Amino acid sequence: MHDKTIARIRHGLASGEFSSREICEHLLSRIDQLNPSCNAFISVSSELALQHADDADKRRAAGADSPLLGVPIAHKDIFCTNGVRTSCGSRMLENFVPPYNATVVDKLSQAGVVCLGKTNMDEFAMGSSNENSYFGNVVNPWGSNRVPGGSSGGSAAAVAARMVPGCTGTDTGGSIRQPASFCGITGIKPTYGRVSRYGMIAFASSLDQGGPMAATAEDCALLLQEMAGFDEKDSTSIDRPVDDYCGSLNDALDGLKVGLPKQYFTEGLDNNIAASLQASIAELEKMGASFVEVDLPNQHLSVPAYYVVAPAECSSNLSRFDGVRYGYRCDNPADLEDLYKRSRGEGFGREVKRRILIGTYVLSAGYFDAYYLKAQKIRNLISEDFTSAFKEVDMILGPTTPTPAFKIGENSADPVSMYLNDIYTIPANLAGLPGISVPCGLVDDLPVGMQLVGNYFTEARLLNVAHRFQQVTDWHLKSPAK
Amino acid sequence: MQWETVIGLEIHAQLATDSKIFSSSSTQFGSAPNTQANAVDLGMPGVLPVLNREAVNMAVKFALATNARIGKRNVFARKNYFYPDLPKGYQISQMALPIVGEGEVEIELEDDVKKTVGITRAHLEEDAGKSVHDLFHGQTGVDLNRAGTPLLEIVSEPDMRSAKEAVAYARKIHSLVRYIEICDGNMQEGSFRCDANVSVRVSGSEKLGTRAEIKNLNSFRFLERAINFEVERQIDIIEGGGEVVQETRLYDADRDETRSMRSKEEANDYRYFPDPDLLPVEIEDSLIEALRGQLPELPDQRCARFISEHKLPAYDAGVLTADKATADYFEAVLKQSGAPAKIVSSWVTGELFSRLNKDGLELTASPVDEHRFSGLLARIHDNTISGKIGKDILDKMWASEDEADHIIDKEGLRQISDSSELEKMIDDVIAANPSQLAEYRGGKEKLLSYFVGQVMKASRGKANPGQLNQLLKDKLKG
Numbered sequence: 001m002h003d004k005t006i007a008r009i010r011h012g013l014a015s016g017e018f019s020s021r022e023i024c025e026h027l028l029s030r031i032d033q034l035n036p037s038c039n040a041f042i043s044v045s046s047e048l049a050l051q052h053a054d055d056a057d058k059r060r061a062a063g064a065d066s067p068l069l070g071v072p073i074a075h076k077d078i079f080c081t082n083g084v085r086t087s088c089g090s091r092m093l094e095n096f097v098p099p100y101n102a103t104v105v106d107k108l109s110q111a112g113v114v115c116l117g118k119t120n121m122d123e124f125a126m127g128s129s130n131e132n133s134y135f136g137n138v139v140n141p142w143g144s145n146r147v148p149g150g151s152s153g154g155s156a157a158a159v160a161a162r163m164v165p166g167c168t169g170t171d172t173g174g175s176i177r178q179p180a181s182f183c184g185i186t187g188i189k190p191t192y193g194r195v196s197r198y199g200m201i202a203f204a205s206s207l208d209q210g211g212p213m214a215a216t217a218e219d220c221a222l223l224l225q226e227m228a229g230f231d232e233k234d235s236t237s238i239d240r241p242v243d244d245y246c247g248s249l250n251d252a253l254d255g256l257k258v259g260l261p262k263q264y265f266t267e268g269l270d271n272n273i274a275a276s277l278q279a280s281i282a283e284l285e286k287m288g289a290s291f292v293e294v295d296l297p298n299q300h301l302s303v304p305a306y307y308v309v310a311p312a313e314c315s316s317n318l319s320r321f322d323g324v325r326y327g328y329r330c331d332n333p334a335d336l337e338d339l340y341k342r343s344r345g346e347g348f349g350r351e352v353k354r355r356i357l358i359g360t361y362v363l364s365a366g367y368f369d370a371y372y373l374k375a376q377k378i379r380n381l382i383s384e385d386f387t388s389a390f391k392e393v394d395m396i397l398g399p400t401t402p403t404p405a406f407k408i409g410e411n412s413a414d415p416v417s418m419y420l421n422d423i424y425t426i427p428a429n430l431a432g433l434p435g436i437s438v439p440c441g442l443v444d445d446l447p448v449g450m451q452l453v454g455n456y457f458t459e460a461r462l463l464n465v466a467h468r469f470q471q472v473t474d475w476h477l478k479s480p481a482k
Numbered sequence: 483m484q485w486e487t488v489i490g491l492e493i494h495a496q497l498a499t500d501s502k503i504f505s506s507s508s509t510q511f512g513s514a515p516n517t518q519a520n521a522v523d524l525g526m527p528g529v530l531p532v533l534n535r536e537a538v539n540m541a542v543k544f545a546l547a548t549n550a551r552i553g554k555r556n557v558f559a560r561k562n563y564f565y566p567d568l569p570k571g572y573q574i575s576q577m578a579l580p581i582v583g584e585g586e587v588e589i590e591l592e593d594d595v596k597k598t599v600g601i602t603r604a605h606l607e608e609d610a611g612k613s614v615h616d617l618f619h620g621q622t623g624v625d626l627n628r629a630g631t632p633l634l635e636i637v638s639e640p641d642m643r644s645a646k647e648a649v650a651y652a653r654k655i656h657s658l659v660r661y662i663e664i665c666d667g668n669m670q671e672g673s674f675r676c677d678a679n680v681s682v683r684v685s686g687s688e689k690l691g692t693r694a695e696i697k698n699l700n701s702f703r704f705l706e707r708a709i710n711f712e713v714e715r716q717i718d719i720i721e722g723g724g725e726v727v728q729e730t731r732l733y734d735a736d737r738d739e740t741r742s743m744r745s746k747e748e749a750n751d752y753r754y755f756p757d758p759d760l761l762p763v764e765i766e767d768s769l770i771e772a773l774r775g776q777l778p779e780l781p782d783q784r785c786a787r788f789i790s791e792h793k794l795p796a797y798d799a800g801v802l803t804a805d806k807a808t809a810d811y812f813e814a815v816l817k818q819s820g821a822p823a824k825i826v827s828s829w830v831t832g833e834l835f836s837r838l839n840k841d842g843l844e845l846t847a848s849p850v851d852e853h854r855f856s857g858l859l860a861r862i863h864d865n866t867i868s869g870k871i872g873k874d875i876l877d878k879m880w881a882s883e884d885e886a887d888h889i890i891d892k893e894g895l896r897q898i899s900d901s902s903e904l905e906k907m908i909d910d911v912i913a914a915n916p917s918q919l920a921e922y923r924g925g926k927e928k929l930l931s932y933f934v935g936q937v938m939k940a941s942r943g944k945a946n947p948g949q950l951n952q953l954l955k956d957k958l959k960g
Contacts, residue, residue: 080528093527100521102528199528206758234530235760313758316560319571320525324624340564363562363753372755 001026002162003479006071006219009165013060013070020053020060020070024114027072031116031163037144040158042077042135043085044117052114059112067226069112074164076155077118078125079105079210080199084115088201089123089133089151092321092328092347102199103231104168104210111226116164120154123349124318125175125203127151128421131412132351139408140183141480142446146405149179149421155213156183162479166214166223170200172207173306174400174425177437180213181400181449184439186466186476187213188220191456192432193238195224196231202317204310205236207429216476217438217466221245224459243460249467253287256465258452259294259393264424270403273448276441277399280450283472284397284465294393296385301378302427303419308362308375309430314352315359321347354415383431390455395462399424400437400449428453438466439475447475483721484685487713488693489648489678490602490640493655494633495665496609496673497540503608503632504531504574511671515614519626525569530759533558537632538763540664541581541606542773544634547662547780548601550585552770558606558760561752566624567611575635577754580605581765582634587658588782589650594796599651600639607633628672634664640679640690645709649702652676653804657781661806669700676705680712682720691716692726696740698733708733712740784809792816792823801831807845811852818856821863829859833876850879858886866890867897868947899946901953904937907945908957911936922958933958 001023004012012018028046035041049072056070080086080098082105087093101109109115122132130138130153138153140146141161148157152169156179159167169176171189180187188211195210202208212223225246230239260281265274281291323329323343330342348356362371389396401421411418428435433453440450450469454462470476502509505522521529545552559577582604589597611629613622636655642648656674659665667674676699681691696712699705711733716726730749731740779787781803788799788809803809808830816826834855838848850858858879862872867890875889890896898904911933912919922929933954938945 078528086527088527096527098526098528100526100529197528198530201528202759204758233532235532236530236758312755316562316572316753316755319562319564320527320569322564322566322571324566325524325569326526336566360753363755365751365753368753368755 002030004165005216006068006165006214006222007216009071010068010222014065020056020072020114021050023070024049024053024072024116027116027164034161034163037139038141038157038161038163039136039138040120040148040154040161040163041074041117042087042089042120042133042154045084045115048084049114049116056112056114066110066112068108068222071113071166072116072164073108073113073166073168073223074116074119074155074158075105075168076121076152076170078121078170078201079168080201081105081115081118084118086118086201087135088125089121089135090348090352091134094134094328096327098199100199103196103233104200104227107226107229108168108223119152119158119167122151122153123352124201124314125151125170125172125208126314126351126355128174128178128418129406129408129411130154130179131408132349134349137408140405142184142405145407146446147182147408149182149401149405151175151179152187152213153179156180156185156187159183159185159213159215160480166212166219168210168223168227169213170203170208170210171425171429172203172209172310173429174422176211176213177400177425177435177449177451178422180437181439181447181451182405184447184475184478185213185215186217186220186436186438186470187211188224188436188459188462189428189434190224190228190459191238191434192429193236194228194434194457194459196229196234196237198231198233202313204313205317206313207306207310209429215479217436217463217470218246218249220436221249221463221467224463228459240457243457245460245463248460248464251464253284253289253465253468256284256289256395257393258284258289258291259389259396260291261296261299261389261396261398262293263296263299264398268402268423269399270443272443273399273401273403273441276443276448277397277450280440280469280473281397283469287468287472289465291397292393294389294396296389296427298378298381298385299427302382302430303423305375305378305382306422306426306430307358307419308371309379311355311359312363312372313359315356315363318348318352318356323347351415379430382427386427386431386433386453386455395452395454395458395465398451398453400451401425404443404446404448424451432456434459434462436462436466438469439478440473441475442478447478485682485713485717486685486687487643487709488640488681488683488690489642489645489709491638491642491648491652492677492679493636493638493652494675495636495655495659497537497632497634497664498666499534499536499540499632501534502630503534503537503606505630507630509631513627515623515625516627519611519629523569523626523630525571531574531757533760533763534632537606538581538765539769539773540632541604541634542765542770543662543664543777544604544636544659545582545585546770546774546777547658548582548585548587550601550604551583552765553579553581553583554765555579555762556581556765557762558757559754560757561754563750563752565610566622567613567626567629569611569626569629573608573610574757574760575607576605579762581763582636587651587654589647589654590800591647591650597647599641599647602637602639604634604636607635609633645706645713648678648709649706652702652705657804657806661778661781663778672700675700678705678709678712680709680716681726682713682716692728694726694728694740695730696733697730697743704733704735707738708740711738715740778806781806794823794827798824798827798831802827805845811845811855814852815856815859818853819859819863821859825863826859829855833873837876837880849881850876854879854885861886861890865897865899865946867895868943871895871897871943895944897946898941898944899949901949904941904945904950904953905957907937907940908950908954911940912957919958923960930954930958
């Protein structure tokens with residue numbers, strides 16, 4: 001029952017094979033059973049979920065239908081959910097219950113989903129291992145000593161362990177794609193502006209983008225179809241019709257031109273991952289795709305530029321957590337300064353504080369030009385690299401991560417080695433481009449992902465290529481779940 | 483030593499939009515605390531600002547009214563600092579690319595001398611909330627109703643050389659923003675606030691002295707007094723061998739002094755950077771032209787027209803056009819009453835204004851509207867009543883809803899212009915004052931006013947003064 005994809009669940013619900021309550025009850029009991037060791041969920045809202053499942057069943061019985069009516073999913077705990085605690089993985093928001101929904105939450109609810117709970121994440125989405133959560137680290141279902149990746153590690157682990165067929169995630173520097181790769185699932189970061197950021201707690205506003213995570217590209221298409229679209233409440237969302245992601249899934253790959261960045265296939269990449277990618281390339285060639293080498297000369301600057309821009313924005317975005325209106329407030333503040341210092345000192349974790357400090361520094365008088373402005377210039381160079389490449393090719397293929405899931409604690413002492421995990425994913429965020437991670441092999445019994453990055457608003461094509469790839473491979477069907 | 487004062491002003495004009503600059507909350511003044519603050523105004527997690535285009539339109543109108551360069555591409559920036567009434571921990575403002583660039587206004591000084599004051603820039607920003615210190619013992623409350631109200635911060639060049647010039651400039655901006663209806667100008671409610679940058683230097687020196695920024699100047703009177711105090715303070719320091727410190731000072735109206743608020747060292751590093759939640763705003767030429775078409779006649783143009791068209795003295799024209807409501811009132815009365823411009827002008831700026839001042843009322847709240855006021859002036863103009871009786875009638879109109887005509891009829895105040903009636907009264911007065919008549923005829927012509935007074939008294943003030951004068955002179959000659 002739990003191994004069903006969203007597509008399969010839709011079919012089962014529509015045909016009356018099972019009810020939404022049945023599938024939701026099944027998954028909730030599975031969460032009960034697996035979550036204590038996996039820790040993929042921060043909150044499980046069983047009662048509310050079953051109520052919504054019953055509603056969905058009643059509506060269906062009454063002849064209603066909507067694209068995802070009765071389909072169980074979970075939301076990353078960064079999306080505000082009206083009346084349901086939204087912690088963002090932080091002590092700061094441990095008891096925060098928003099009086100509003102994120103637009104993504106509203107849109108998926110309107111499509112009929114039933115939300116089973118809120119998934120674990122690195123605090124304020126800052127991290128690549130889910131070790132930075134105030135609610136404890138998430139364990140990768142593929143290996144009890146392995147991290148699930150981050151920051152959407154809870155979502156990735158929940159799907160990989162088949163506790164839920166699909167989840168929302170957010171991606172600022174790889175936070176959907178890297179955990180998808182580490183957990184053997186599919187995850188897409190759409191074009192910046194394609195999915196509304198309203199009600200999605202901001203980390204770095206110019207980079208953050210919500211997207212779906214699920215076992216298959218088809219399921220990602222089903223979810224993204226409902227999540228995407230212009231939102232007048234988000235000035236950076238783009239007023240442009242949403243493509244038919246599901247309708248083009250089976251399009252032929254004949255004539256598809258794929259670029260292989262020479263900077264990606266170098267010594268820094270794990271040999272076994274390189275081999276998995278080569279095998280995947282061969283599969284795609286069989287279907288009519290052709291491959292050429294492309295040059296992305298400024299790729300090596302993306303991690304340093306990212307670690308200026310993202311902390312700069314986060315230092316300002318997280319200023320609102322001051323202990324005055326909501327969220328954590330220290331006990332017995334002596335005065336205003338003490339209230340600020342202790343509320344923030346006690347409410348935020350180490351990595352968040354590190355990034356606030358870096359961001360405050362790079363925006364300071366005298367450093368702004370040397371760091372922030374320079375990083376913005378590099379950002380333009382990286383975008384231009386892609387623009388040139390997309391004159392030659394339709395999309396770019398490479399690894400999602402340099403290695404498979406690393407061990408818990410392995411990188412936690414060294415922030416720079418942790419940051420380098422996102423070396424392949426960050427460029428797409430800096431340029432605002434869509435990227436998808438697709439399972440493409442197992443290395444030492446751990447899943448690895450292939451990343452496809454397309455031009456702006458080519459989500460449909462990325463999902464199409466990923467789907468066709470999944471028609472001839474079975475890496476996405478492999479699961480550690482018993 | 484001769485000292486020269488250098489003053490620049492920063493004026494915060496609250497824009498008269500219905501909703502806030504980045505949220506849909508109402509901007510109405512005086513509501514119960516925190517009833518006009520939604521999730522965006524409260525800086526809740528994940529919420530986003532959406533620009534109110536009306537605020538942009540108002541800023542563009544200001545640029546047009548001051549012949550300023552319009553920032554075709556303008557960018558919102560975050561000004562970061564912590565304060566309880568600043569919900570997001572940053573204020574959305576504009577830094578590098580403001581919506582209004584260099585512009586200028588002309589101010590009138592004494593003796594009809596004119597001076598041009600430069601505007602450096604004006605930018606859009608959101609207002610903060612208010613900290614309430616006296617509501618809860620030992621605690622501070624925060625009211626976020628005002629948070630997110632649109633402000634246009636208008637920064638002048640350091641072009642003013644005295645407190646009087648600074649006040650003339652502030653009044654000019656005040657007049658302009660009300661003319662173009664982008665700000666209600668209410669200083670008590672904080673809709674129009676001034677900060678003054680003041681420094682002194684030795685006359686003839688090119689180099690600017692160290693300045694102090696004076697905050698909290700919520701009336702033109704305080705602006706003038708605070709600058710005068712500050713200038714003396716700075717001169718005293720320098721003449722005493724000291725150095726002026728760059729700092730922010732607060733004006734205390736009760737003590738009529740400025741005092742230090744924070745020094746340069748304590749100043750925040752605001753860490754401005756472009757707000758990634760808001761896209762740059764492009765101002766299209768078509769929008770500029772559409773807004774230009776909506777602009778009313780501006781005070782300078784209207785003043786010039788009052789002089790040429792209504793033949794008013796420059797002083798009268800200046801007073802009448804300083805405020806749009808006054809100019810509108812004047813022109814309405816002029817048209818409806820048919821009275822000459824100079825008469826209407828002196829009645830509006832004299833009798834009407836003195837009564838409004840006495841009652842502490844704005845013209846818009848005048849008990850006598852332009853229609854009733856016209857009715858009164860029409861009767862003076864057609865000699866139905868004298869000006870003196872007119873003043874008494876205005877008092878009565880002030881306290882009632884009655885029209886001038888109604889009061890005149892009811893109280894029989896119609897002016898006596900019937901010469902036979904007047905002649906009879908004159909004859910009676912002359913007959914009753916033989917000795918004064920003899921003196922007058924003996925050359926003491928000053929006694930004319932005595933006779934005028936006596937006849938006026940007999941007519942209970944209703945005698946037509948011009949006619950009376952003429953008739954009386956004839957009769958007294960004998």
